[in-house]
Amino acid sequence: MSKKLLQVEQLSIALKNPHQQLIRDINISLEEASAAILLGQSGSGKTMTCRAILGLLNRNTFQVDGNIQFDGVSLLQLKEKERTLYYGSKIAFVPQNPMTSLDPSRKIGVQMAGFLKLHQDLKGKDALSLYEQALSRAGLTDTKRILGSRPYQLSGGMLQRCLIALAIAGKAKLVIADEPTTALDAIHRDKAVEQFLHLQEQGCALLIVTHDFDVARHIGGHVLIMKEGRMVEQGRAKEVLQNPQAAYTRELIEAIHLGWR
Amino acid sequence: MLEVKNVSKQYKGEDKLLFDAVSDVSLSMADHRIYALVGESGCGKSTLSRLILGLESPSSGQILLDGKPISRKRKNNRKETAKAIQLVLQDGKSALDPHFTVYQVIAEPLRNLLALPKDKERSRVYELLDRMELSKESAAKKTGELSGGQQKRIGIARALAASPRYIVFDESISGLDVILRKNILELLKRIQEEEQCSYLFITHEIDAALYLADEIHVMQNGKLIESRRWCGNLDVFKNPYTKQLLQASHLI
Numbered sequence: 452m453s454k455k456l457l458q459v460e461q462l463s464i465a466l467k468n469p470h471q472q473l474i475r476d477i478n479i480s481l482e483e484a485s486a487a488i489l490l491g492q493s494g495s496g497k498t499m500t501c502r503a504i505l506g507l508l509n510r511n512t513f514q515v516d517g518n519i520q521f522d523g524v525s526l527l528q529l530k531e532k533e534r535t536l537y538y539g540s541k542i543a544f545v546p547q548n549p550m551t552s553l554d555p556s557r558k559i560g561v562q563m564a565g566f567l568k569l570h571q572d573l574k575g576k577d578a579l580s581l582y583e584q585a586l587s588r589a590g591l592t593d594t595k596r597i598l599g600s601r602p603y604q605l606s607g608g609m610l611q612r613c614l615i616a617l618a619i620a621g622k623a624k625l626v627i628a629d630e631p632t633t634a635l636d637a638i639h640r641d642k643a644v645e646q647f648l649h650l651q652e653q654g655c656a657l658l659i660v661t662h663d664f665d666v667a668r669h670i671g672g673h674v675l676i677m678k679e680g681r682m683v684e685q686g687r688a689k690e691v692l693q694n695p696q697a698a699y700t701r702e703l704i705e706a707i708h709l710g711w712r
Numbered sequence: 713m714l715e716v717k718n719v720s721k722q723y724k725g726e727d728k729l730l731f732d733a734v735s736d737v738s739l740s741m742a743d744h745r746i747y748a749l750v751g752e753s754g755c756g757k758s759t760l761s762r763l764i765l766g767l768e769s770p771s772s773g774q775i776l777l778d779g780k781p782i783s784r785k786r787k788n789n790r791k792e793t794a795k796a797i798q799l800v801l802q803d804g805k806s807a808l809d810p811h812f813t814v815y816q817v818i819a820e821p822l823r824n825l826l827a828l829p830k831d832k833e834r835s836r837v838y839e840l841l842d843r844m845e846l847s848k849e850s851a852a853k854k855t856g857e858l859s860g861g862q863q864k865r866i867g868i869a870r871a872l873a874a875s876p877r878y879i880v881f882d883e884s885i886s887g888l889d890v891i892l893r894k895n896i897l898e899l900l901k902r903i904q905e906e907e908q909c910s911y912l913f914i915t916h917e918i919d920a921a922l923y924l925a926d927e928i929h930v931m932q933n934g935k936l937i938e939s940r941r942w943c944g945n946l947d948v949f950k951n952p953y954t955k956q957l958l959q960a961s962h963l964i
Contacts, residue, residue: 635752
C-alpha cells in the first residue's frame, strides 16, 4: 500500500452572500503516483473542487468547509507565506487554456525560469537549464526555439507541454489539470493524455477534470462522477465506465455515442 | 449556391515570410444540405469561415454567392451577404453582449436586415425562443444571466432570425459536456430540416460531423485533403489522416 498523498474529506463550498451551497461532501483520496478523474457536466462543481484544493477560492466570497490534507499538511489552514511551498511547486496546475494563463509578451524560458526561482533557490541560468532539461524530458526536441518563443508563437498543445515540463522541473508531486483536452482533436487529445501518463510514470499523482470519457478510460485510476455539486458515483475507472451503477452515469455514457443516419 | 473557388489566404508569419493559412480550397455548397469541415486547430478552418462570411478577402481565388463575388468592401453587398450567410461562434458567452437582453440580441438582425414592423418582430422573437426550447420569460433576461447552454441557443436563434440560407458554425459545440452536446446537435438537425437552410459545420470532433453532415470535408495545413459524400459507410474515407482521426475517436 503506497502512501496517501491527497485526502479531501467532507469538502463543502458555499457562496457567502447570498448564501448558496455549491459543493457538498466531496471526498477524494489519492495515493502517490496514482490518478483520479473528476467527471461530470459543466456546472457540476468539478472546477470549483479543484480551485478549493489549489487554494484559489476567495475566502471573502466562499465558505469552504471540510479538510484537505496534502502530504500530511492541512492545505486549508496554510498561512500566506507557506503557500509558495506547495502551490506552483509540489502542487502544479495545468489550466484549461494555457494561452491566456501565460504572459504573451515574455519569452517562455524567462517566464518559466521565473516561476522556478520563486520556489527553488536557483540562479537564473540554472533555472533556465533545469527547465530546458525538463522540456526534453517532456518529449520536446527543439528546446532552444521553445525557450526563445513567446506564448502566442506556440500552439496550445505545445504550451500545455511547456506547463507539464514546468511541473517536471518543479518536482511536483501532484498535478491538477482542468479540462486539459477540451480544445484538442482526437489525435492531439491522445498525445496530451500520453504526456500526463508519462508524468505519472515519473512519480507524480494526477487529478484531472474532464468531461471526456475517452480521456478517463485512457488515464484510468479512480473515477469520481459529479452532479450538481455532489458525488454521484465513484470507483475504479474500468468498473465505473463499463458497468455504471448510477442512472446518471449511464445517461452520460449514452450521450457520448451520436451515431449517424 | 455558395461557391469557394481556388481560394488561398496568406498571412505574414514569423520573419515576415508569407504562409498559407488556406491554400487553393474549392468547395461548393448547394441549398438544403449540411457540409462538415473537419480538422485540427490551426489547419485553416476558421480562416476559411471568415473568408466565406466576407470578414476577410482572399489573397487569390473567389467566393461566389449565386455567381456574385462576396466582398467586404461594398457596403450594400455586406448587407446582402449577412442576409444570406450567418455565423454561430464557439464561445456562446463572449459572442453575446452581457448587457443586452435576450430580446434585443435576437431582434437586432431582424431590425438591421429585414426592417420588420414591431408586432411582427415581437412574434418572430418569441417564435424563435420557442423553437430553441426557451421560455417566453427569458426574453427579458440579460444574456449574462444565462447558462452556457442557454447562451448557445440564443446564438443559434440570432443566426436563424433573418432566415439565412447558409449558417456557418465555427466550433459551435466544442467545450460542451456530452449531454449538452447531444441536445444541441439534435436541435441543429431538427432546425435544418424545418428551415431548409444549409450548414457549414466546422469542428474538430469527427463524430459530430458524421452525425450531422451530408458531406464531409477534411482539412489539414490549409488544404482540403479529403471530400466525401457521407452516406453512413466509413469505408468511403481513404486518406490516412482521416483514418487516423476516426481511429483516435474509436470509430474504426
